[in-house]
Amino acid sequence: MTTTTRALCRHADALPVESAVTGDTLAYLCPACDTQLPASFGAELEQLRARIARQDACDHNREVSDITVWGAGVVASLCQDCGKNMTPCTAGGSDR
Ligand SMILES: [Zn+2]
Ligand SMILES: [Zn+2]
Structure with missing residues (x-):
């Protein structure tokens, strides 16, 4: 099972x-x-x-707060309105 x-x-x-x-x-x-x-x-x-x-x-259009970590850029974007994680998908972005 x-x-x-x-x-x-x-x-x-x-x-x-x-x-x-x-x-x-x-x-x-x-x-x-x-x-x-x-x-x-x-x-x-x-x-x-x-x-x-x-x-x-929610249309998640306002008050999105970016959670930023030093050296890593934006690691998460949360909608302040509803709390949904709005982090954009960054597939294939392994450049440095
Ligand atoms: Zn279940
Ligand atoms: Zn939202």
Whole structure:
């Protein structure tokens, strides 16, 4: 049983597993990677979905802050608005 995407999955599509008796959420199950998550994941899931919704709605056009490391140039650009990492892909840029 190998799940290659497990480490990358944020379980944004996790579904609550509810008790048929009490209706309480017992746990969450992520259909994408088949991982069972504790009931406490619910709060995390709400934040995660809110963040994803913000990043989806954001055009990332303003207030991008560059994180610069001495000698390495810009290593990361984060959108100040939604926190998304906007670092441009620099494939093939191994010149020095
Ligand atoms: Zn998952
Ligand atoms: Zn943004």
